[in-house]
Amino acid sequence: MTRRVFPDSAEITIEQAYDAPLGAQSDRPWVGLCMVNSIDGSTVVDGRSTELSSANDLAVLLGLRRLADIIIVGAGTVRGEGYGPPDILDQRVGVVTASGGVDTSTPLFTSGAGFVITTDEAAVPDNVDNIRAGTTHVDLQAAISRLHEVHPMPRFVQVEGGALLNGAALDADLFDEINLTTSPLCVGGTGPRLAAGASDLALRFELAQMVIDDQSFVFSRWKRAH
Numbered sequence: 001m002t003r004r005v006f007p008d009s010a011e012i013t014i015e016q017a018y019d020a021p022l023g024a025q026s027d028r029p030w031v032g033l034c035m036v037n038s039i040d041g042s043t044v045v046d047g048r049s050t051e052l053s054s055a056n057d058l059a060v061l062l063g064l065r066r067l068a069d070i071i072i073v074g075a076g077t078v079r080g081e082g083y084g085p086p087d088i089l090d091q092r093v094g095v096v097t098a099s100g101g102v103d104t105s106t107p108l109f110t111s112g113a114g115f116v117i118t119t120d121e122a123a124v125p126d127n128v129d130n131i132r133a134g135t136t137h138v139d140l141q142a143a144i145s146r147l148h149e150v151h152p153m154p155r156f157v158q159v160e161g162g163a164l165l166n167g168a169a170l171d172a173d174l175f176d177e178i179n180l181t182t183s184p185l186c187v188g189g190t191g192p193r194l195a196a197g198a199s200d201l202a203l204r205f206e207l208a209q210m211v212i213d214d215q216s217f218v219f220s221r222w223k224r225a226h
Helices: 055-067 075-081 140-145 163-171
Strands: 002-006 030-037 070-074 092-096 114-118 130-132 156-159 177-182 205-213 218-224
Touching: 030 055, 030 163, 055 156, 055 177, 055 218, 070 075, 070 163, 075 092, 092 140, 156 163
Parallel strands: 030 156, 030 177, 070 092, 070 156, 092 114, 114 130
Antiparallel strands: 002 205, 177 218, 205 218
16 A cells, blocks of 8 residues: 655555656756665665665656656666666667766667767767767766757656766756655665765755655655755
8 A cells, every 4th residue: 555645645556646757847858866775875785776676666667767758877777787678669768878888789779779878089889879978977967958869859857877877967956856765674785875976965855745655665756946
């Protein structure tokens, strides 16, 4: 059972709770982050997020993916989580790498769904779509503004980590919403936080929705306050 506790109290399904983005932008895609973390702040157990997740958390991820025109994810997360071709027709997956070091022989790329977001100088095979933005570091703000080069009308973009990519997106103030599952686990270790490598920031978000389930998972949706 899942129950919404904010902004009101009501029984609700995960599908109903995540049936649309929290808003839209007129001049660029609406950008959301979807992540799971532990009570003590880690986003991984033994290098993977799987142990923190649950059936309802997976339903959140898949529900938001169904809304997304483009998914953006770091190269390390693609390798670690084994990303394959998306199930959504015409959905694209942008893999962020400053070095260009991505295995483009995997089904994600051979299916035509995957593309690379990288720097001006990185070496990327000619047969793979790519967006080049930045010199030594990927300029995510510029890359987001050019997503129309790989998708005709990108309205909602979902970012799925890892921590360094999330930190860079925070530095660029790209997130319009953050969808965070808090797992009822403390895991210790040295796993990364939600974001790593960002400057000291004070970006304010407003709680838009909070849902809990009978396994004590907490599902919160946060909207950027401007």
